[in-house]
Amino acid sequence: MPLINTESMLKRAREGGWAVGAFNAENMEMIQAVIEAAEELKAPVIIQTTPGTLKYGSLDLYFAIALTRAKKSPVEVSIHLDHGDTFSLAAQALRTGYTSIMIDGSKLPLGENIALTEPVVKICEPNGVSVEGELGKVGGKEDDQEGGAGYTDTEEAAEFVQKTGVNSLAVGVGTAHGVYKETPVLKAELISVLRETVTVPMVLHGASGLADEVVMDCISRGIAKVNFATELRIAYTGAVQKYLSGDPGVPDPKKYGAAGRDAVRAKVIEKMRICGCAGKSILTPECAGGYPA
Numbered sequence: 001m002p003l004i005n006t007e008s009m010l011k012r013a014r015e016g017g018w019a020v021g022a023f024n025a026e027n028m029e030m031i032q033a034v035i036e037a038a039e040e041l042k043a044p045v046i047i048q049t050t051p052g053t054l055k056y057g058s059l060d061l062y063f064a065i066a067l068t069r070a071k072k073s074p075v076e077v078s079i080h081l082d083h084g085d086t087f088s089l090a091a092q093a094l095r096t097g098y099t100s101i102m103i104d105g106s107k108l109p110l111g112e113n114i115a116l117t118e119p120v121v122k123i124c125e126p127n128g129v130s131v132e133g134e135l136g137k138v139g140g141k142e143d144d145q146e147g148g149a150g151y152t153d154t155e156e157a158a159e160f161v162q163k164t165g166v167n168s169l170a171v172g173v174g175t176a177h178g179v180y181k182e183t184p185v186l187k188a189e190l191i192s193v194l195r196e197t198v199t200v201p202m203v204l205h206g207a208s209g210l211a212d213e214v215v216m217d218c219i220s221r222g223i224a225k226v227n228f229a230t231e232l233r234i235a236y237t238g239a240v241q242k243y244l245s246g247d248p249g250v251p252d253p254k255k256y257g258a259a260g261r262d263a264v265r266a267k268v269i270e271k272m273r274i275c276g277c278a279g280k281s282i283l284t285p286e287c288a289g290g291y292p293a
């Protein structure tokens with residue numbers, strides 16, 4: 001089916017107590033792996049790219065690969081700009097055809113974050129494109145930027161959602177991007193509190209390296225989208241290294257690319273099972289046979 005926005009899938013996830021997995025892709029093989037995993041599990045899925053990835057490739061290149069592959073797929077696929085940092089990049093993503101856009105003003109004071117986010121919602125909404133905002137910092141290194149951990153304030157979150165009109169909100173509950181060097185001080189109970197005042201689906205960043213039960217607990221408390229990036233990179237690169245160490249003279253990139261793709265697919269399936277999104281995609285009618293009621 002064509003690429004779709006994230007509104008319906010995230011609303012269903014929030015109401016149903018499960019989460020949509022959002023997976024960062026760096027190349028064609030990773031996009032293929034993510035959609036193949038979604039098809040195997042009949043799960044809705046979000047493919048996302050950061051500004052750093054888009055500098056390596058380009059918006060239209062990643063979009064074209066995702067669109068071409070998604071059109072052949074019976075499951076719901078959305079392509080999302082992860083950690084968009086400027087209005088200009090958000091507008092470019094919208095023009096290119098991205099169906100979901102994050103504008104991340106979480107390093108700014110509340111008023112400036114609202115002032116950055118609200119205009120993005122204004123241009124996206126009439127085009128049916130979803131917008132994710134962020135309030136409360138996620139720690140660690142995301143893309144090229146270092147951040148410090150910070151917790152989302154309940155009242156500010158309600159005000160932010162109301163004033164900006166975002167469709168989903170990334171919250172700071174103590175997670176950090178990248179691989180954890182020490183155990184994070186996760187305030188999972190904050191998610192339950194935020195769930196009462198934040199009217200839109202909430203997003204968890206920095207889940208790589210958290211124990212499965214911790215991620216599942218966050219989902220049961222109200223997280224409707226979970227981002228996975230670092231673990232997919234590790235899976236891809238590890239599989240390529242392993243392939244090349246066994247056959248160092250191989251000239252064909254397809255050989256080790258396929259090994260990387262298989263490893264990412266397996267990792268995505270593992271993460272989707274943690275999210276509880278298997279069997280939750282609405283399928284195109286001709287493919288709906290066998291879809292669990």
Ligand SMILES: [Zn+2]
Pocket residue numbers: 083138142177205206227
């Ligand atoms: Zn993030």
